[in-house]
Amino acid sequence: MSVPAVCYLGLSAVLFALGTLGVLVRRSALVVFMSVELMLNAVNLTLVTFARVRGAVDGQIVVFFVLVVAAAEVVIGLAIIVNIFRARDTVDVDDVDLLRG
Amino acid sequence: MGEAYCVEGVLFAVTAVLALAGGVGVIAAREPVHSVLGLLLVLISLAADYLLLGAQFIAALQVIIYAGAIVVLFVFIVMLLNMRSGEGRPDRVLPPVLGIVLSAAFAALLIAAAATVRGPAASVGADYGTVQQVGRALFTVYALPFEAASIVLIVGMIGAVALSKRPAPLGAPPARRGVVGR
Numbered sequence: 001m002s003v004p005a006v007c008y009l010g011l012s013a014v015l016f017a018l019g020t021l022g023v024l025v026r027r028s029a030l031v032v033f034m035s036v037e038l039m040l041n042a043v044n045l046t047l048v049t050f051a052r053v054r055g056a057v058d059g060q061i062v063v064f065f066v067l068v069v070a071a072a073e074v075v076i077g078l079a080i081i082v083n084i085f086r087a088r089d090t091v092d093v094d095d096v097d098l099l100r101g
Numbered sequence: 102m103g104e105a106y107c108v109e110g111v112l113f114a115v116t117a118v119l120a121l122a123g124g125v126g127v128i129a130a131r132e133p134v135h136s137v138l139g140l141l142l143v144l145i146s147l148a149a150d151y152l153l154l155g156a157q158f159i160a161a162l163q164v165i166i167y168a169g170a171i172v173v174l175f176v177f178i179v180m181l182l183n184m185r186s187g188e189g190r191p192d193r194v195l196p197p198v199l200g201i202v203l204s205a206a207f208a209a210l211l212i213a214a215a216a217t218v219r220g221p222a223a224s225v226g227a228d229y230g231t232v233q234q235v236g237r238a239l240f241t242v243y244a245l246p247f248e249a250a251s252i253v254l255i256v257g258m259i260g261a262v263a264l265s266k267r268p269a270p271l272g273a274p275p276a277r278r279g280v281v282g283r
Contacts, residue, residue, distance in 0.1 A: 055223025
């Protein structure tokens with residue numbers, strides 16, 4: 001591991017911040033969803049980096065479970081987005097305010 | 102040794118630039134399909150980073166599950182819905198400049214925390230991160246969470262089928278339903 005761990009952690013931090021920015025400023029539910037995926041991947045990079053720093057494989061196992069949960073989450077989330085689009089003809093998160101959020 | 106250092110450094114720099122470009126593309130693209138392509142760029146770059154970190158199995162999973170299955174799902178939805186986005190309207194909740202400032206502050210905080218990581222990385226053998234090693238840990242120490250993961254996937258599948266088989270969309274306002282009925 002010739003590249004210091006801080007470089008990977010810095011990349012992960014910037015990617016996570018980009019994800020939060022997408023969630024904050026974008027309206028399309030689909031893009032917000034992709035930003036959430038971006039944050040998940042930033043965290044995965046952190047986990048793999050620390051697994052390498054410690055020389056243990058447990059961090060990679062956690063990444064495996066994150067992948068599983070992300071797959072299930074994407075399937076359910078996209079199904080919900082499709083349902084919302086069929087019901088209201090829009091996927092803008094500002095228009096879907098039944099709960100007055 | 103010096104040559105290997107150089108190659109790894111260059112590879113990391115390239116993947117980092119590509120990942121950041123993809124990340125900016127995800128949140129800045131006007132068309133949703135461009136956002137999906139940006140996400141794909143990030144995922145592939147991160148798979149290369151996992152290889153640099155010795156996580157071969159995770160890198161393969163990243164390409165197969167994320168860059169394969171999940172991105173295809175996103176592309177499918179973008180193609181299917183052809184949605185209009187009202188991004189041009191003025192923001193009611195949070196102006197973009199404030200969002201950028203908040204995110205930049207958050208990134209600075211995370212980087213400051215990451216900079217406190219000290220000490221050299223542990224030395225690992227040649228079998229670190231291979232399918233054998235990860236699989237052995239997965240089926241011994243983490244056998245129970247592994248079974249729980251299969252339940253999560255089953256629940257996800259059942260949930261997706263249940264959501265997509267719904268005949269009349271739930272939550273449609275009554276007035277709109279009346280218009281559609283006529």
